[in-house]
Structures are given as C-alpha cells and as structure tokens.
Amino acid sequence: MPFPNVRLTNRPLHFIYICDxxxxxxxxxxxxxxxxxxxxxxxxxxxxxxxxxxxRLLVRAVSFADKASWHISKPTAVEQLQWVDLQAGGITAMxxxxxxxxxxxxxxxxxxxxxxxxxxxxxxxxxxxxxxxGLKQLMNQMWAQKAVRLAIxxxxxxxxxxxxxxxxxxxxxxxQVGRSMQGVxxxxxxxxxxxxxxxxxxxxxxxxxxxxxxxSMPVSRTQGSASEGNIPLPDLPPTLIDPIEGIGPVVx
Amino acid sequence: MNWILPEGSLLEFDGxxxxxxxxxxxxxxxxxxxxxxxxxxxxLALKWYFPSYxxxxxxxxxxxxxxxxxxxxxxxFLWPIALLRPTPATAEAIKLSDPGCGYLMGLRPPGFxxxxxxxxxxxxxxxQNVLRAGFFLADAFHDLHSKGLCYKDISLGNLFLQAxxxxxxxCDNDNVxxxxxxxxxVLGTPGFIAPEVLMSRDRPGTNSxxxxxxxxxxxxxxxxxxxxxxxxxxxxxxxxxxRRKLYGEDPLFIFDPKNKRNxxxxxxHAAALITWPIYPETLQNLFLQxxxxxxxxxxxxxxTGQWKEILAKTIDHRVLCDQCGQENFPDxxxxxxxxxxxxxxxxQPQTLRLANGVVAASADNEIYLHHFDNLxxxxxxxxxxxxxxxxxxxxxxxxxxxxxEPWTAILSNGSKTTxxxxxxxxxxxxxxxxxxxxxxxxTI
Ligand SMILES: Nc1ncnc2c1ncn2[C@@H]1O[C@H](COP(=O)(O)OP(=O)(O)O)[C@@H](O)[C@H]1O
Ligand SMILES: [Mg+2]
Ligand SMILES: [Zn+2]
Numbered sequence: 001m002p003f004p005n006v007r008l009t010n011r012p013l014h015f016i017y018i019c020d021x022x023x024x025x026x027x028x029x030x031x032x033x034x035x036x037x038x039x040x041x042x043x044x045x046x047x048x049x050x051x052x053x054x055x056r057l058l059v060r061a062v063s064f065a066d067k068a069s070w071h072i073s074k075p076t077a078v079e080q081l082q083w084v085d086l087q088a089g090g091i092t093a094m095x096x097x098x099x100x101x102x103x104x105x106x107x108x109x110x111x112x113x114x115x116x117x118x119x120x121x122x123x124x125x126x127x128x129x130x131x132x133x134g135l136k137q138l139m140n141q142m143w144a145q146k147a148v149r150l151a152i153x154x155x156x157x158x159x160x161x162x163x164x165x166x167x168x169x170x171x172x173x174x175x176q177v178g179r180s181m182q183g184v185x186x187x188x189x190x191x192x193x194x195x196x197x198x199x200x201x202x203x204x205x206x207x208x209x210x211x212x213x214x215x216s217m218p219v220s221r222t223q224g225s226a227s228e229g230n231i232p233l234p235d236l237p238p239t240l241i242d243p244i245e246g247i248g249p250v251v252x
Numbered sequence: 253m254n255w256i257l258p259e260g261s262l263l264e265f266d267g268x269x270x271x272x273x274x275x276x277x278x279x280x281x282x283x284x285x286x287x288x289x290x291x292x293x294x295x296l297a298l299k300w301y302f303p304s305y306x307x308x309x310x311x312x313x314x315x316x317x318x319x320x321x322x323x324x325x326x327x328x329f330l331w332p333i334a335l336l337r338p339t340p341a342t343a344e345a346i347k348l349s350d351p352g353c354g355y356l357m358g359l360r361p362p363g364f365x366x367x368x369x370x371x372x373x374x375x376x377x378x379x380q381n382v383l384r385a386g387f388f389l390a391d392a393f394h395d396l397h398s399k400g401l402c403y404k405d406i407s408l409g410n411l412f413l414q415a416x417x418x419x420x421x422x423c424d425n426d427n428v429x430x431x432x433x434x435x436x437x438v439l440g441t442p443g444f445i446a447p448e449v450l451m452s453r454d455r456p457g458t459n460s461x462x463x464x465x466x467x468x469x470x471x472x473x474x475x476x477x478x479x480x481x482x483x484x485x486x487x488x489x490x491x492x493x494x495r496r497k498l499y500g501e502d503p504l505f506i507f508d509p510k511n512k513r514n515x516x517x518x519x520x521h522a523a524a525l526i527t528w529p530i531y532p533e534t535l536q537n538l539f540l541q542x543x544x545x546x547x548x549x550x551x552x553x554x555x556t557g558q559w560k561e562i563l564a565k566t567i568d569h570r571v572l573c574d575q576c577g578q579e580n581f582p583d584x585x586x587x588x589x590x591x592x593x594x595x596x597x598x599x600q601p602q603t604l605r606l607a608n609g610v611v612a613a614s615a616d617n618e619i620y621l622h623h624f625d626n627l628x629x630x631x632x633x634x635x636x637x638x639x640x641x642x643x644x645x646x647x648x649x650x651x652x653x654x655x656x657e658p659w660t661a662i663l664s665n666g667s668k669t670t671x672x673x674x675x676x677x678x679x680x681x682x683x684x685x686x687x688x689x690x691x692x693x694x695t696i
Binding site: 001002003004005006007008009011044050051053112113114115116142143146202205210213214217218219220221222223229230231232234235236237238 | 253254256281282283302303304305308309348366368370371372373376377378379382405407409437438439440441442443445475476477480484485487488489490491492493495520521522523526527530572576577578579593
C-alpha cells in the first residue's frame, strides 16, 4: 500500500513583473530582449516551483506606457503561463503601475497567509507621471512592505533614483557590501544594471529562480551571508561580474 | 542556464592525468553548478563552486581534501572523490575573474529521485520503504558520527530516494567537518537547523545533526513540518523574522504532550494528523524525546543508534490489514490492534521468532543477520530471508532462503525437509527452521 495520499501544506507566493513598455523600449531591441528573457526563464521557474512544494507560485505582469494595465491579470501557476509579447509605445506611467499593483496587494484580494511576494520592476527611462504618489500607495500595503522588491535598469538612461526608491534604502553599514565593479551591480539591494541582452536574461533568470527559491523555502545559510531584509537575497550570478560575450547586442 | 564550464568541452585539471569531458550541466543553486562529466570513460558528477561562495567559506578546499582522504563513512554518501583545481588553460576557458574550484563525486544513478518528490506527494512509495529510508538515513549519520565527523547541513534537498527499495543517497557532503572544529562557516538550512544554532548560541555539530536528522525523519514520515501547527496559522507573512521565531525563539513541537499551543490545524495541517498515528509509540517517543526535552537540551536528543534500533523493530512489526490492505506497525504483535486506515481489527499475524527479534510474517518482510545475534547492530543491507507470496496463490505465504546455504525445516506433521538456497518454504506448514545462523520458530 502506498504512503497515504496527504496534501502538503502550502502558501501562495505572488510574483509580479512590472514592465516598462514606453516608446524607448522599442529601440535597440530592448522590448524583444525583455520578452525573450522572460520567456526563456520560464522552464527554470517551473523547476523551482517543483522543488519548492511548500510554495504555490503564482505569476502576474503589469505593463506601463501611456497608462498602466495588467498584461497578465490572473495569478497564474507558472506551469500554465504563456508569455504573450509586450509591445512598446507611449510614455512612462510608472507611478500608475505601482498603484495598480497596490490594489492587488490589499487583503483581500491577498490571501490571509502567504509567502513574501516578489516584485520585479524593469525600466529603461524616467517616469512621466507622479511616481512618488504611486510608490506611496504601494508602500501603504503591508504585503508590499514585506515583498522582495527588485529593480532592473535597462541601458544607461534609466532613472536609478526612482528604482532605488522602489527597492528601499540601500543599507550602508554592515551586511553585504555593495560595490559597483566596472558598472556591474554586486548587490540586488541596488538597481541591477543590465547593459546588454545577456545581462538582462541573467538577471531575469536569477530573479525568477534563485530569488523565488529563497522566498519559498529557506536555503542553506552560512555565516556572513546576506542577512538584511526580510528574505536573505541569494548571491547574484557570478557570470555577471564578468559577462560571457557573444549573445545579443553588447552595447545599447 | 549559463553554465560556468562549457558543455562539451575537454578540460584539464591539476592532479588529473587526462582531461575530463563536460557532458552536460545537471543543475545549479546558490553555491555553484553540478555537471555530468566523463573521466577516463567513467561518468561522474562534478560540482563547481562560484567564487563568491568560496570567498565566504575559505576553508572549503581544505575540508574537502580531508574528507577525500578520510573516505566515505558508507556507500550511501555521494562522497567527494577528488578536489579539482583548474590548470591555466582551464582557468582561461572558465570565463570568471576567479575560476574557483570543484570536486568530483559519484553520479546519482537513475531510479533515485529527490526526497522532495516524496515530500510533495509526487511519487508512490510504501510506508515500509519510507521507514527503510529513515533507517538508512539514521545508519548513514551513525557511521558519519562514528568517524568523528558531522554533516551540518542535512535537508530534503540533499537526500535522494529509491521508491522501490527505500535506498537513499546523501549528496552535498561539502560541509562535513570534524565535530567540534570550526572550519566550516555553514549554519544549516532554516527549518532543519537546531534552535541553538539558529539563535547563534552554539555552532553546528553532532548534537545539532541529531536535531536535523529528527526533522528530516519527521518530514519523510508525515509529509509535514514538526514545528508548524497553530503558531504557523498566526503568521501572515512567512518571512525570515517569522521563521526565526518559529524555529529559533519559540520552537514548539506540534505534538508536545505538555504544551498544546501549537497543535496541527485539522484543515491546514491535515497531513500531520493523518500520518502521525500510523507510527508506534516507541517511534513517536524518539520524536518527543528530541523535540520536547531535546529542544532545549541538545544532549537529550535521540541518538542515531536509538533511531536504528526502533526503526528496525518497527519495520519487523509490519502487518497488513485484511480489510483494506494498508500497512500497520503495532508496537506489540501479541496485543489486539486496529487498522489506522479503516479502523477494522487487525488479524493477529503469524510471527517468526529469532534469538534477537520477532518478525511479523507479512509479505515483503525480511529477516537479517542481526535477528540471530544480539551483539550485532541492526543492518538492513543484506536480508537473509524474505516473506513472499506464492506466485499463483497470493494468500499463501512462504519464507524464501536468500542465503547460499541450505536450511532444514521441521513441518507441522513432524517431517523434515531441506530448503535449498533460493527456495521458499510454506509458512503454513512450518514449525521450526534450522539455519547455519540460528533457528527460526514460527508462532501464530
Ligand atoms: N552527485 C550528483 N549526481 C547527480 N545530480 C546531482 C549530484 N549532486 C547534485 N546534483 C544535482 O545538481 C543540482 C544542483 O545541486 P546542488 O549543488 O546541491 O545545488 P545547491 O547549490 O542548490 O545546493 C541539483 O539539481 C542536484 O539534484
Ligand atoms: Mg544542495
Ligand atoms: Zn485497514
């Protein structure tokens, strides 16, 4: 006789992409690079979901240009997710995007008990609306405060200050020391600088696998590993410190 | 995935006489990546570390070197075989500012799956084999601790199982260290770490291994976390501070008899409530010992030898319900018991009495050398006899001779017969067996 068919206790883990689709994203193939990066990352995300049965991984996406809207509005199990390409065009309603996310992080619709949500904001430019108002609304939500908030800056025209505001203050003393080596980020408590398609793909892969894993189920701890924040962030992939050449455009 | 070692490449390493071939990437985590490689025609696994991880654990190569020299405690460990450092040409091929280092180990054979597959309920496995896996795990820790070593970071992620046999394999042996020494910076995996280590009151060692072992056994046996009951429901966001409280500041076993504050919730934690009653009191007591008194007093935790003894006995007492077929594990085979699954009364089984134990005559139960000799510690590796069903009449049970020597059977009509190696003797007719190891007496 088999082991009794008992259901493992699990909690939802909400993962939300917040994607800049303004007109500038059409340049140098950035929009395609982002669509590609997310699509390529899905098999890895499925594997992480399988390896972490105590988490019920649910994915959504917001896009923002002239206005913000849900690209994937229904929290979707990652196995069922099909990435429909985002299209670039318009200005940069980043504040409105954060407001939209805020409405979904209220309880309800948020479950009473969950794992920390993971929010990934990706932008290549400047917000054109009231970013601070949007961020304030977002951060009024308990689940946004508890969330792992990551930001990816595409190219060199992204507004690093607003992305840092989204992540929260960068811890200066103690913990992981963040340095920027040759313009490459070494801590995700700062916006991640993706200056080519390869770096973007690696950051997206890292956020959707290593970070999701850390938020779902604790990973092995060593002394001196990152301890700040309510989820210790895994190390960034080492290849980023010395990017492998040869895939996609090198400079945008 | 971006593999640090290019797939298909031939790479040279210091200390390897010939280059090895990187066949494919197997996976990666926070510490590094694992590859299947071909070394002189043999397929092995190669774990390659990220430089950032090596920087945080500078003694790792030294510990690995010592483990390699000490050799594996037993064959259930995918133990490090060789430490590999890149030659200058290989360092060039690895596109990292610091190429790092790695080690070779045995490759997980097909048929073994991650223990998480069982935890998630995605494989079929018998209770007997889950208990066997538990025994092999306790046995592996026993042998490791006997060498003066400790593991420090056991978790579901480092354990592989074979559902058909209950065999296990333990990987990620890179944190193994001499007990009491401080050469490793690993603390363990939250949820498995002993509270005194999580709260930085102590360093990981054999006593904290005993806590982690009990957590792993509990999770394998119940598909539930021993500390997540009512107090889990009070946590909205299960993040790091919440985990610290649950597993470190205020850890309370869900079945603590003296403090019922953290009982499982019938809806949210049904698995624990269904599976815990399956196990005999003697086995439950080892969990109580470890998670109640032993929670704060590391020296009181159940020892590997105790786990081995009780688990072996539990497996010996496996009886099948006539009504539903489920496996039951009564403490005492002579006392009437009811089936945990369908609640019907269990038929008292025929038993095999040996010098050092009583085994219920249920299909697939086995007898071992330790059953004949009370000086031998339990060892489930080499069964000498197995209860089998007759191929055309499953209700007819026999005892199969798995040794190479013939046995002599005394039958109920007083006659004698020989049971050659590989042959089976009908248990309905058997009164006593004489074997070179000792005697087996059957009773109803
Ligand atoms: N000896 C091995 N044989 C086959 N696969 C292995 C072996 N060791 C590890 N793996 C696989 O490689 C992957 C990464 O392993 P591991 O180094 O344990 O990652 P982590 O950094 O998360 O601990 C896992 O999917 C694991 O199943
Ligand atoms: Mg591992
Ligand atoms: Zn029954």
